[in-house]
Amino acid sequence: xxxxxxxxxxxxxxxxxxxxxxxxxxxxxxxxxxxxxxxxxxxxxxxxxxxxxxxxxxxxxxxxxxxxxxxxxxxxxxxxxxxxxxxxxxxxxxxxxxxxxxxxxxxxxxxxxxxxxxxxxxxxxxxxxxxxxxxxxxxxxxxxxxxxxxxxxxxxxxxxxxxxxxxxxxxxxxxxxxxxxxxxxxxxxxxxxxxxxxxxxxxxxxxxxxxxxxxxxxxxxxxxxxxxxxxx
Amino acid sequence: xxxxxxxxxxxxxxxxxxxxxxxxxxxxxxxxxxxxxxxxxxxxxxxxxxxxxxxxxxxxxxxxxxxxxxxxxxxxxxxxxxxxxxxxxxxxxxxxxxxxxxxxxxxxxxxxxxxxxxxxxxxxxxxxxxxxxxxxxxxxxxxxxxxxxxxxxxxxxxxxxxxxxxxxxxxxxxxxxxxxxxxxxxxxxxxxxxxxxxxxxxxxxxxxxxxxxxxxxxxxxxxxxxxxxxxxxxxxxxxxxxxxxxxxxxxxxxxxxxxxxxxxxxxxxxxxxxxxxxxxxxxxxxxxxxxxxxxxxxxxxxxxxxxxxxxxxxxxxxxxxxxxxxxxxxxxxxxxxxxxxxxxxxxxxxxxxxxxxxxxxxxxxxxxxxxxxxxxxxxxxxxxxxxxxxxxxxxxxxxxxxxxxxxxxxxxxxxxxxxxxxxxxxxxxxxxxxxxxxxxxxxxxxxxxxxxxxxxxxxxxxxxxxxxxxxxxxxxxxxxxxxxxxxxxxxxxxxxxxxxxxxxxxxxxxxxxxxxxxxxxxxxxxxxxxxxxxxxxxxxxxxxxxxxxxxxxxxxxxxxxxxxxxxxxxxxxxxxxxxxxxxxxxxxxxxxxxxxxxxxxxxxxxxxxxxxxxxxxxxxxxxxxxxxxxxxxxxxxxxxxxxxxxxxxxxxxxxxxxxxxxxxxxxxxxxxxxxxxxxxxxxxxxxxxxxxxxxxxxxxxxxxxxxxxxxxxxxxxxxxxxxxxxxxxxxxxxxxxxxxxxxxxxxxxxx
Numbered sequence: 001x002x003x004x005x006x007x008x009x010x011x012x013x014x015x016x017x018x019x020x021x022x023x024x025x026x027x028x029x030x031x032x033x034x035x036x037x038x039x040x041x042x043x044x045x046x047x048x049x050x051x052x053x054x055x056x057x058x059x060x061x062x063x064x065x066x067x068x069x070x071x072x073x074x075x076x077x078x079x080x081x082x083x084x085x086x087x088x089x090x091x092x093x094x095x096x097x098x099x100x101x102x103x104x105x106x107x108x109x110x111x112x113x114x115x116x117x118x119x120x121x122x123x124x125x126x127x128x129x130x131x132x133x134x135x136x137x138x139x140x141x142x143x144x145x146x147x148x149x150x151x152x153x154x155x156x157x158x159x160x161x162x163x164x165x166x167x168x169x170x171x172x173x174x175x176x177x178x179x180x181x182x183x184x185x186x187x188x189x190x191x192x193x194x195x196x197x198x199x200x201x202x203x204x205x206x207x208x209x210x211x212x213x214x215x216x217x218x219x220x221x222x223x224x225x226x227x228x229x230x231x232x
Numbered sequence: 233x234x235x236x237x238x239x240x241x242x243x244x245x246x247x248x249x250x251x252x253x254x255x256x257x258x259x260x261x262x263x264x265x266x267x268x269x270x271x272x273x274x275x276x277x278x279x280x281x282x283x284x285x286x287x288x289x290x291x292x293x294x295x296x297x298x299x300x301x302x303x304x305x306x307x308x309x310x311x312x313x314x315x316x317x318x319x320x321x322x323x324x325x326x327x328x329x330x331x332x333x334x335x336x337x338x339x340x341x342x343x344x345x346x347x348x349x350x351x352x353x354x355x356x357x358x359x360x361x362x363x364x365x366x367x368x369x370x371x372x373x374x375x376x377x378x379x380x381x382x383x384x385x386x387x388x389x390x391x392x393x394x395x396x397x398x399x400x401x402x403x404x405x406x407x408x409x410x411x412x413x414x415x416x417x418x419x420x421x422x423x424x425x426x427x428x429x430x431x432x433x434x435x436x437x438x439x440x441x442x443x444x445x446x447x448x449x450x451x452x453x454x455x456x457x458x459x460x461x462x463x464x465x466x467x468x469x470x471x472x473x474x475x476x477x478x479x480x481x482x483x484x485x486x487x488x489x490x491x492x493x494x495x496x497x498x499x500x501x502x503x504x505x506x507x508x509x510x511x512x513x514x515x516x517x518x519x520x521x522x523x524x525x526x527x528x529x530x531x532x533x534x535x536x537x538x539x540x541x542x543x544x545x546x547x548x549x550x551x552x553x554x555x556x557x558x559x560x561x562x563x564x565x566x567x568x569x570x571x572x573x574x575x576x577x578x579x580x581x582x583x584x585x586x587x588x589x590x591x592x593x594x595x596x597x598x599x600x601x602x603x604x605x606x607x608x609x610x611x612x613x614x615x616x617x618x619x620x621x622x623x624x625x626x627x628x629x630x631x632x633x634x635x636x637x638x639x640x641x642x643x644x645x646x647x648x649x650x651x652x653x654x655x656x657x658x659x660x661x662x663x664x665x666x667x668x669x670x671x672x673x674x675x676x677x678x679x680x681x682x683x684x685x686x687x688x689x690x691x692x693x694x695x696x697x698x699x700x701x702x703x704x705x706x707x708x709x710x711x712x713x714x715x716x717x718x719x720x721x722x723x724x725x726x727x728x729x730x731x732x733x734x735x736x737x738x739x740x741x742x743x744x745x746x747x748x749x750x751x752x753x754x755x756x757x758x759x760x761x762x763x764x765x766x767x768x769x770x771x772x773x774x775x776x777x778x779x780x781x782x783x784x785x786x787x788x789x790x791x792x793x794x795x796x797x798x799x800x801x802x803x804x805x806x807x808x809x810x811x812x813x814x815x816x817x818x819x820x821x822x823x824x825x826x827x828x829x830x831x832x833x834x835x836x837x838x839x840x841x842x843x844x845x846x847x848x849x850x851x852x853x854x855x856x857x858x859x860x861x862x863x864x865x866x867x868x869x870x871x872x873x874x875x876x877x878x879x880x881x882x883x884x885x886x887x888x889x890x891x892x893x894x895x896x897x898x899x900x901x902x903x904x905x906x907x908x909x910x911x912x913x914x915x916x917x918x919x920x921x922x923x924x925x926x927x928x929x930x931x932x933x934x935x936x937x938x939x940x941x942x943x944x945x946x947x948x949x950x951x952x953x954x955x956x957x958x959x960x961x962x963x964x965x966x967x968x969x970x971x972x973x974x975x976x977x978x979x980x981x982x983x
Contacts, residue, residue: 055526055614076530083528090618094523098243099236106236111528115233151527 001066001085001157001190003029003052008061010047010213021047023213025061029206031157034184034191036201039210046162048210049194053086053160054078065158083111087151087159087189091166093143095135095150101142102131105149112154116187124186125149125179141172145179152183159183161193165200170232177203177227199232237537244541251509251874252541254867256549259502261860263553263594266495268561270586272578273488276569279578280395280480287343287392289477290434292451292470293318297698299431300463307461313454316341318434320413321424323378324833327368330410331399331838333430334358334378335391336421341434342393344415345576348372349387355419358383361391363574364412379424383416390576391415393434393471396479397574399838401469401726403936406479406572410838413574428827430698447472456777466698468774473724475936480573490927492589499594501659503601505868506542508656510602512875514538514609515622521610522617535606539599546598554591558582568853639900646904650876654908660868661912661955662919667861668951669920670927671854673943677928680942686840689792690738694834695817701829705821707738708814710803714771714780718761721933727757727771728795731803731814738818742797743786748805750785752797756938758787760794769796773807780806792839794937865958870965873905877966881973888975897970902963913955917948 010022021044029035037045050056052063054070055078063070068081082088087108095104102118109115122128125145130138135146144164151159161180165173181203184191193200201207202225209217245252283289291313296304304315319336326332337352338344344351347362349372358378360370365388368376375382391413399411416424437450451470458465471477514521521534558580566578612622631648633641647654696711710731718725729751732739745751753763763769763784770781788797798806804813817823877884880901887897925941932939 050615053526055522055618079525079528079530081528082526083530086526086528088523088526090519090523092519094519094618096237096240096517096520098240098247103236103239106233107524108527110233110235110237154527 001031002064003158003190003192004064005048005052006062006064008048008051008058008063010044010051010056011059021213022051022058025210025213025215027208027215027218029190029192031190032184032188033205034181034193034203035206035208036204037192037194037208037210038196038198038201040196042212043210044213045194045210049160049162049192052158052192053088054082083154085157087154087156089144089148089151089159089161089164091163093135093140093147095143095146097135100132100134101127101138101146104135104146105153108150109153114155116153116155118153121149121153124182139172141168141175144168144172144176148176148179148183152187152189155187156189159189159191161191163195164193165195165197173197174227174230177230181227197232199230202230203227235533235537237533238540240537241540241544245544251871252545254871255502255506255509256545258498258864258867259546259549259594260553260556261863262495262498262502263550263590264556264561265860266491266590266594267554267557267586268565269491269557270488270590271558271580271583272562272565272569273484273491274583274586275580276566276575276578277481277484278581279576280484283345283390283392283395283576287345288341288436289392290316290318290342290471291436291447292454292468292472292474293432293434294455294458294463294465294469295467296431296433297464297466301433303461303463304433304458307457307463308454311454311457312438313435313450314438315433315435318342318432319421320430320432321379321421322428322430322827324428324827326364326378326412327370327376329835329837330364330368330412331833332364332378332411333413334421334424335413335415337415337417341436342391344389344391347388347390347577349385352386352415352417352420354386355417355423356381356383357386357417357420359387359389359415360385361394361397361413361574362388362570363397363408364414367409367412378414378416379428381423383420389415390574393474394476395573395575396476396483398475398479400832400834401473401475401936403475407838408572408574425827444472452774452777455774459776473726480575495590495594496597498663499597500601501656501663503598504605504656505660505871506546506598506602507605508653509871509875510538510542510606511609511652512879514606515620515879518617518620518622522614522619525614525617531607531610535603535610538606538610539602542602543599546595550591550595554587557590564852642900643904643907646876646880646901647908650879653872653875654912657868657872657908658912658916660864660872661909662916664861664864664868665913665916665951665955666920666923667857667864668954669924669943669947671857671861672950673924673947674850675854676944676947677939677942680944681939682840684940685792686836688790689836689839691818692820692836693818693822694832694839695819695823695825695830696832696834697815697817697825697829699829700815701825703817703823703825706817706819706823707733707736708800709733709736709816709818710800710807710809710814711816712773712803712807714773716761716769716771718933724772725760726794726936728793729771729803730795730797731800732797733800739790739797742788742790744797744799745785745802747785748802749782751782752786752788753784754788754790754793754795754797756791756794756940757796758784759940760932760938763787771796776807791940862954862958865955866962869909869959870962873909873959873962873966874969876905877901877969877973884970884973885975888973894967894971898967901970902966905963905966906959909959910952910956913952917952920951921948 005025005027008022008025009020012019012021025048037049039045047056051058058071065085073081105118109118122131127142127145130142135143165176168176177200180191204221205224206220208215301317308315318338318341321334323332323334352359358376365371365385370376370385372385372387374385376385394413397406397408397411399407442450455468524534562580569575569578616622633644712729713726714729715724716727732742732744743752765784765787767784768781769784770779772779801811804811884897921943928939928941
């Protein structure tokens, strides 16, 4: 599903303390691409991701995903949009503590009529043997895998990842990136990863670099490298 | 696919067992009591309606000094009213001093409902009112003495015209220990001395569809006709004004709604407590909620999820409370009615109305309050939840605090941070304290009233004559009864007019009015009607169909009766009686007046003790109310203060990391709780006293007489001390909870 972003502006605060955090974002992401949004803190990358995800509103501009125009959706329709098209992965896993790994994934399978097979997904995530454990009984990396599984189980057209490796060590981070790469290859979802880790752009098909609310670089990565070969 | 979030519910119930069990317990007890009471109240009401339909209950009665059947029939010939002899003999020494009205066998009017045994057939058989039999230990088969002769108790029954055993219609309370009714056969009645006989005629109008106003009019016409026909009516009382018939209906009429209101208040408070506890869970799980919303969960799906445990507990508690109400509570509540009233056996019926009001409605209240509050709470955007920023409005500024010690400011910050919890705690404390105030205060209030009466009552005996009698000793007064309109209750109220001699030994401290058209008002009358010196009061003489308007010339602190005072000559003149007329003896000694001359005899114990004795019957109920109040204190205090500790687990953990020891942490967090509990207990006191006074005010509108508000000195300190004791009992658990929070908590979950 193609993503088309046109002249998106976003302001925070009011009157004198009003700050423009997105100053006319224009870009496109093609269906099945892995797109990395890079930029320093405060550049507006997470805000853009949240607007694409329908959990933040824009002040002007438009975002088109397939046939949907996000700016025209009210709250209820935004919920349906997220339900039908999106999967979210956050830096912190936000798993439900008193549900097992499998049940945490089932929570989002419930939202979709075309949910993936959970056993197969657990296998892909490398979580089969931990399926019946509670989040507190597994490592941070396994918890993030579970969070990715939860976002993926709906088989969403768009997978939005906000600093998915931000809370993980080097080795686990690479495992997670490999997983995202594998999933993208297997399910052909469009993946947008927000990160301040420059190295991750290596695995992206498209790279968007933001600074002070503007896209300063937007290019297609001609030499994509495998996540396992990333170094930082 | 079944929502996997549902799997959390049993785990949530298990994890927070204490919280849900505590709430469940209060809910079950509230619904159980509400249901049991409502069902018994409604069933009793239906039973009473049935009595009214089938027992031919009178529309009123009048009494004459001598038998006047022939004259009455002659006077009322052609009228659309049936008059029945309903004669009785007054036994003043039943079982050592109780007053018993022994009626001649009734077959046409005011029929009785048998409890056990059979109707009196032989001359030596007597049917006792069930309460008389119980209170005087006179079971079926035992022997009792009436007018010096032995009678065998052949059965017990409920008298349809004496469901409430009021010795006198103007009494504040029933006197089931010292007053009662009985019935003997015609032969049995003729054995009793005619001297103690009262000639009562009960009447029933042919038209049974009359409205209250039409009844009043018909009563007035009937009275006029009797008087015009020369019938010497000594007492005329319509069923509408007869406390013995009507009191139970009024009592049930007010008890039912009051109980329902109490149940609803409890349910609303509990619903808010649930909301506070759920809010805490929502705050703790904010990021999870944000994530679920971001994944596409709808707001209502999340609301339903967070309501589920509360609703489950509420529904289970409502249903179990309902079942227990129908099983466990029927006996105590029917027992309460049987103890107070002379009622026929109450047939308990399943009552869809009671089910709706005491089970379904509380569930609806609980669900609505939870749904509305959670809807508000969950109306924030997913992003706000993800950021754990659950403030509706912008960033709050820290409240500027006065220059206090660091610990005091810290405590104040804890209080400000948890103001929602503490607000609910305040309401919980108020409700429990109110119940406790009611439980602990009602008996001293009544006892104080009877002590006041005892102190103010200047005589030991009062004899109201039905025929003139000249007796040595005693003081002669004129006593007459009139009615005045009691606007607050929208009904007439009976007031005694006492004509006192100028040199009275018994009413010496009553300032008698100097002029005609003036009277002195006793304190209870003044307070009930809101009269002060110079006000005007209109009294209606129902028997003579006249109205008099008086100016209040003085107030007397004579509290023993609802009376107004005039000079005896003035009252006699007013009633058209000769100067020397009297119809009442007041004395400190027992006077020897033949029974045939005495219409009514009252002793000090009759006047002052009835209310006291009635209260003794409530001891068990009062005990239950007090236990429930203390349980509510403890459960709500525990639940709401525990949340404060849980909410601050990370801060407490930080304090431990910084080097604070357990006792220092306790001083900050538990002292904050303690201050709120103590302050709530103290602030609630004037509101509770006001509510208690309000309840009394409402009760007095429905009751005859006047019960001044009184709270003994120890009432308020006791409530505060019990509240504090309840808190310190549960604070032991909180101390353990604080001790168990590990220092390492601060180092994890720092998202």
